[in-house]
Amino acid sequence: MKIANYELIFQKRTFSITGFRAIAYRILFVIFGLMTVGFIFLLNGINPLDLFFLSNRSMLRIILILLPHTFVSFIPLLCIAIGLAIPFKARIDNIGAEGQFIMGMLAATWTAMEFPDLPSIVLIPLMFLNGFILGAIWALPVVFFRAKGGFQGADVVVSFLMVFPALYLMQYLVSGPWRDPATGFAFSKILPESAQIPGIPIEIYVPFLDATWNFDPVHISIFLVLIIALVTYYYLFRTEEGIPKTKIGYEINVTGKNPLAGRMAGISFFKVILISMIISGGLAGIAGVAEIAGNKLRLTVNSAGYGFTAIVVAYLGGLNPIGIIFSALFFAALISGGTAINLTGLPVSALDMFSGIILFYVLLSEFFFRYTIKWRRS
Amino acid sequence: METVLEMQNVCKTFYGDGVEIHANDNVNFSLKQGEIHALLGENGAGKSTLVNNLFRRPDSGTILLRGKEVELSNPIAALRHGLAIARQDLSKSLIERHTVAENILSISEGFFLSLSRIEREITSALNKYELGDIDPKTKIWKLSGGEKQRVEILKALITDPEIIILDEPTSMLTPPEIVNLFRLLNSLRSQGKSIIIITHHLEEAINYCDRITVMRHGEVVATLETEKEKNAWASEEEGIRHLATLMVGKEVLYELARKKMEPGKLTAEIQGLFATNDMGDTVVNGVSLQLKENQILGIAGISGNGQQELVEAMLHWRKVDSGKVLIHGKKIDDVSIVQDITGKSIREIRDLGIAYIPEDRRKALILDLSIRENLILNSYRKSGGLFIDQKSIVNVTEELISIFKIKTPSALSSVRSLSGGNRQKVVVARETTLAPPEGRKLILIAENPTFGLDVGTTQFVREELLRLREEGAAIMLISSDLTEVLALSDRIAVMYKGKIMGILNSQEATREKVGLMMGGSTLQEAIE
Ligand SMILES: Nc1ncnc2c1ncn2[C@@H]1O[C@H](COP(=O)(O)OP(=O)(O)O)[C@@H](O)[C@H]1O
Ligand SMILES: [Mg+2]
Numbered sequence: 001m002k003i004a005n006y007e008l009i010f011q012k013r014t015f016s017i018t019g020f021r022a023i024a025y026r027i028l029f030v031i032f033g034l035m036t037v038g039f040i041f042l043l044n045g046i047n048p049l050d051l052f053f054l055s056n057r058s059m060l061r062i063i064l065i066l067l068p069h070t071f072v073s074f075i076p077l078l079c080i081a082i083g084l085a086i087p088f089k090a091r092i093d094n095i096g097a098e099g100q101f102i103m104g105m106l107a108a109t110w111t112a113m114e115f116p117d118l119p120s121i122v123l124i125p126l127m128f129l130n131g132f133i134l135g136a137i138w139a140l141p142v143v144f145f146r147a148k149g150g151f152q153g154a155d156v157v158v159s160f161l162m163v164f165p166a167l168y169l170m171q172y173l174v175s176g177p178w179r180d181p182a183t184g185f186a187f188s189k190i191l192p193e194s195a196q197i198p199g200i201p202i203e204i205y206v207p208f209l210d211a212t213w214n215f216d217p218v219h220i221s222i223f224l225v226l227i228i229a230l231v232t233y234y235y236l237f238r239t240e241e242g243i244p245k246t247k248i249g250y251e252i253n254v255t256g257k258n259p260l261a262g263r264m265a266g267i268s269f270f271k272v273i274l275i276s277m278i279i280s281g282g283l284a285g286i287a288g289v290a291e292i293a294g295n296k297l298r299l300t301v302n303s304a305g306y307g308f309t310a311i312v313v314a315y316l317g318g319l320n321p322i323g324i325i326f327s328a329l330f331f332a333a334l335i336s337g338g339t340a341i342n343l344t345g346l347p348v349s350a351l352d353m354f355s356g357i358i359l360f361y362v363l364l365s366e367f368f369f370r371y372t373i374k375w376r377r378s
Numbered sequence: 379m380e381t382v383l384e385m386q387n388v389c390k391t392f393y394g395d396g397v398e399i400h401a402n403d404n405v406n407f408s409l410k411q412g413e414i415h416a417l418l419g420e421n422g423a424g425k426s427t428l429v430n431n432l433f434r435r436p437d438s439g440t441i442l443l444r445g446k447e448v449e450l451s452n453p454i455a456a457l458r459h460g461l462a463i464a465r466q467d468l469s470k471s472l473i474e475r476h477t478v479a480e481n482i483l484s485i486s487e488g489f490f491l492s493l494s495r496i497e498r499e500i501t502s503a504l505n506k507y508e509l510g511d512i513d514p515k516t517k518i519w520k521l522s523g524g525e526k527q528r529v530e531i532l533k534a535l536i537t538d539p540e541i542i543i544l545d546e547p548t549s550m551l552t553p554p555e556i557v558n559l560f561r562l563l564n565s566l567r568s569q570g571k572s573i574i575i576i577t578h579h580l581e582e583a584i585n586y587c588d589r590i591t592v593m594r595h596g597e598v599v600a601t602l603e604t605e606k607e608k609n610a611w612a613s614e615e616e617g618i619r620h621l622a623t624l625m626v627g628k629e630v631l632y633e634l635a636r637k638k639m640e641p642g643k644l645t646a647e648i649q650g651l652f653a654t655n656d657m658g659d660t661v662v663n664g665v666s667l668q669l670k671e672n673q674i675l676g677i678a679g680i681s682g683n684g685q686q687e688l689v690e691a692m693l694h695w696r697k698v699d700s701g702k703v704l705i706h707g708k709k710i711d712d713v714s715i716v717q718d719i720t721g722k723s724i725r726e727i728r729d730l731g732i733a734y735i736p737e738d739r740r741k742a743l744i745l746d747l748s749i750r751e752n753l754i755l756n757s758y759r760k761s762g763g764l765f766i767d768q769k770s771i772v773n774v775t776e777e778l779i780s781i782f783k784i785k786t787p788s789a790l791s792s793v794r795s796l797s798g799g800n801r802q803k804v805v806v807a808r809e810t811t812l813a814p815p816e817g818r819k820l821i822l823i824a825e826n827p828t829f830g831l832d833v834g835t836t837q838f839v840r841e842e843l844l845r846l847r848e849e850g851a852a853i854m855l856i857s858s859d860l861t862e863v864l865a866l867s868d869r870i871a872v873m874y875k876g877k878i879m880g881i882l883n884s885q886e887a888t889r890e891k892v893g894l895m896m897g898g899s900t901l902q903e904a905i906e
Pocket of ligand 1: 392393399401419420421422423424425426427428
C-alpha cells in the first residue's frame with residue numbers, strides 16, 4: 001500500500017506470537033477498545049474515567065457489587081464460546097450459535113413440560129442431552145452446505161440464516177401452544193421444580209463494597225461448563241511437545257490451516273466439519289438448557305443474544321478454552337456493568353456499541369498477530 | 379555497436395515471509411543494437427525481476443534508452459518506447475477466459491477497436507513469424523501450454539517493437555518449436571532488433587546468443603561474449619559446465635550413481651485411464667502404465683499434457699471417466715491379490731503405502747503449523763483409537779529432522795520459517811518414510827520434485843529417489859525436466875496430449891528421441 005512517499009508493508013509473521021506476549025497484546029488491544037469507547041462517552045459529555053472507575057456508580061464498582069450476576073451471564077457465554085472455538089479453529093465460521101442456543105432453550109422447555117414427573121436426577125440430564133442434540137441438529141445444515149456445496153462462504157450464510165427460524169419458532173411457541181394462560185404475557189409456564197437446576201446458596205458480606213454477594217442466582221451448571229472447558233482444552237487444544245492429544249484435535253488444526261494438504265493426506269474435510277459443528281451446536285444447546293433451567297426458568301419471546309456476543313468472546317480468548325474463561329468473565333462483567341451505563345442516561349444499546357468496538361479491536365489484534373506492519377520510504 | 383538499452387544500479391526488494399528479498403541488488407545490464415542477449419541464472423536469481431523493471435519503476439536505479447534516461451512506469455509507457463515482453467508467468471499475463479484476439483486487443487492502442495481487424499492481423503502475424511496455426515477466436519484455456527506460450531510470444535512481437543524481451547519462452551515448447559523460434563529470432567536480429575532471452579537451457583544460450591549475462595542472488599556475476607568464450611572452451615559441454623558453475627557459484631554437477639538393478643514385482647498398474655480437466659476436456663486419454671519394484675518410471679512431457687490430471691485421477695482427487703488403477707498385493711497361496719483402487723477414498727489409497735510428492739507445495743505443507751506437525755501428517759493415525767501416540771511421534775520427528783538435515787532451530791518452528799529447500803525436505807522426509815502395510819513396498823509418485831530447488835537440495839532429492847529405488851520402492855517420476863528424467867529413470871514414458879507416445883528403456887532413451895516424442899512423434903517416428 002502506498003501513501004505519498006511512504007510504502008506501508010504488511011508482512012506475514014514467520015514466528016507467531018504466543019504465550020504471555022499474546023495475552024499482553026490482547027489486553028492492550030482491549031484497553032485501546034475501552035479508550036475508544038471512553039472517547040465516545042466523552043463526546044456525549046460523560047467523563048469516561050468517572051464512568052469506568054471513579055464515581056460511586058462506576059462500572060467497576062457496579063460490576064463488583066453485582067459479581068454474582070456476572071456469573072449468570074458467564075455460564076452461557078463460556079459454554080457457547082468454547083463450542084465456537086472448535087469450528088473457528090478449523091476455519092468454519094459458525095456465526096449462528098444464537099439459533100443453536102435458542103434450540104437448546106426450546107429443548108429444555110419441551111423436555112421439562114413433557115416429563116414433569118421424572119425425578120430431577122433423571123430429568124435434568126435428559127434436558128441437557130436433548131439440548132445438545134437439538135443444538136447439534138440445528139448446526140447440521142452448515143455441515144452439508146459447506147462440505148458438499150460449492151460455495152465457500154456457505155458456513156457464514158447458512159449458520160446465520162438458521163438463527164431466524166429458531167427465533168420465530170420460539171416466538172410462535174411462547175405466544176401460542178406453550179403460552180402460560182395464567183399471565184397476559186407471551187411467557188411459557190415456569191418449569192416444574194424437578195426441572196430447575198438449583199442455585200448456589202452462598203451469601204458473603206464484602207466490607208469494602210459494603211454489599212452482600214448473594215450467589216443464589218448462580219446455578220450449579222457453572223461447574224458443568226467449567227468442566228466442559230477443561231475437557232475440551234485437554235483433548236482438543238492442549239499440545240504436548242507441539243502435538244495435540246487426539247487425532248481429531250490435530251485434524252482440526254490441519255484443516256484450519258490448509259484443508260488442501262489435509263485432504264491430500266486423507267483427512268476428511270466432511271468428518272472434521274461434522275464433528276466440530278456437532279460439538280459447537282451441541283454446546284450452544286447445552287448453554288440454552290442451563291439458561292432456561294437455571295436462570296430464566298421459563299421461555300420468553302426474547303433471547304439475550306449470548307450467541308452473538310460469544311463470537312467476540314471466543315476470539316478475544318484466542319480460540320483457546322483457558323483464554324476464553326477469562327474473556328467470558330470480561331464480557332459477563334461488561335454486561336452486568338451495563339447497568340452503570342444505563343444510569344448515565346445513555347441507552348442500554350450503548351452496551352452493544354461496547355462489544356462491537358471491542359470486537360473490532362480484537363479482530364485488529366488478530367491481524368496484528370499474523371502480520372507485521374512496517375513503514376518504508378519509497 | 380550502439381547500446382540501445384542500459385540499466386544502471388537497478389535495485390528491487392520484495393518483502394515476503396519475514397525476510398527482505400533483494401531480488402535485484404545494484405544490477406547493471408546493457409543491450410546492444412542487433413544482438414540476442416541471454417540472461418541466465420537459477421530459479422529465483424532475479425532475472426524476471428530485472429526485465430520486469432522495464433515495465434514498472436524499480437526501487438532505485440536508472441534506465442537509459444539510446445543514452446537518454448527514461449521513466450518506464452507502466453507497460454504502456456514501455457510499449458510507446460518500443461519495448462515488448464513475453465512474460466514467464468502465463469497465468470498472470472493471459473486471461474484464460476478471453477480469446478486469443480481479446481488478449482492481444484488488450485495491448486492495442488487507439489480509440490476505435492475492431493476485433494475482426496485484430497483477428498486478421500493475428501493470423502497474418504502467425505504466418506509471418508511461423509508460429510503455427512492458432513485460431514484467434516479460441517479461448518485461452520482451450521490452448522495447450524505450448525500454444526499459450528506461442529500466443530504470449532506473438533503478443534510481444536505483434537507491436538513490432540525495437541527491443542524484444544522473452545522470459546523463459548521455451549519452457550513449454552517442443553525441441554522442433556524451439557529451433558523454429560531461434561530461427562525467427564535470428565531473422566529479427568538481422569532486421570536490427572535487439573533481443574533479451576531468459577532461459578534455463580544453457581545450450582540454447584551458447585548456440586544462439588551473442589552475449590550471455592549470468593545472474594546469481596540478485597546480482598550480475600558475469601557478462602560473456604559467446605564468440606570469444608567459444609574459443610576458450612574445448613567443447614559445448616565445457617561451456618555448459620562453465621556457465622553452470624557461474625550460475626550456482628561453485629563446482630557442481632556431480633554424477634548420479636544409478637546402480638544397475640533388475641526390475642522387481644509388478645506392484646501397480648494403470649489400465650486405459652481416461653479423465654477430464656476442470657474445463658471438461660479429456661486430457662488423460664487412455665493411459666496404461668506399469669510400476670515395478672526397484673524401478674523408476676519416468677513420465678517425460680512438457681507440462682500441461684495431462685500429467686497432473688493423471689496423478690490426480692490415480693489418487694482419486696479427480697474423477698476417473700473410465701479405466702482402472704490396480705494395486706498388486708502380496709501372494710497368498712500363489713494367487714496374488716489385486717485391488718482396484720479406482721474410486722476409493724484418498725485415505726484408503728494412501729494407506730496402501732502410496733506416497734506422494736506433489737509439485738504444488740500447497741498440497742503438501744501446512745505453512746503455519748510446526749515442522750513436527752507437518753512431518754506427522756501421514757503417521758499420526760498409525761496408533762489405534764482416538765489418541766495420538768505423542769511420545770513415539772516426538773522421537774520420530776526428531777530423527778527425521780536430523781537424517782534429512784532440515785535446517786531449523788527446533789521441530790516446533792513453523793514450516794513458514796524454513797527456506798524453500800528445507801520446506802521440500804520436510805515433504806520428502808515425510809513421504810519417503812511413509813510405512814507401507816505388511817508385505818508391501820512403497821509406491822512413490824513424485825511430481826517435479828526438484829522444481830525451484832537449489833542445486834544442493836536438488837541433488838539430495840534425486841539421490842533420495844535412487845536410494846528408495848534400491849530399497850525396493852516403485853517410483854513414478856513425473857518431470858518436465860528432461861535431464862532429470864533421463865538421469866533417474868529405468869523406463870521413460872513420454873506423454874503428449876494425454877496419450878503415452880511410447881515407453882523407452884534407459885539405454886534407448888536419448889535426448890533427441892524423447893524430445894521428438896514430447897512434441898507428438900510416435901516411438902516409431904522418433905526411432906527413424
Ligand atoms: N511479487 C513478488 N513478491 C515477493 N517476492 C518475489 C516477487 N517476485 C519475485 N520475488 C522473489 O524475488 C526473487 C527473484 O525472483 P525472479 O526474478 O522471479 O527470479 P527468476 O526469474 O530469476 O527465477 C525470488 O526469490 C522470488 O521469490
Ligand atoms: Mg523468472
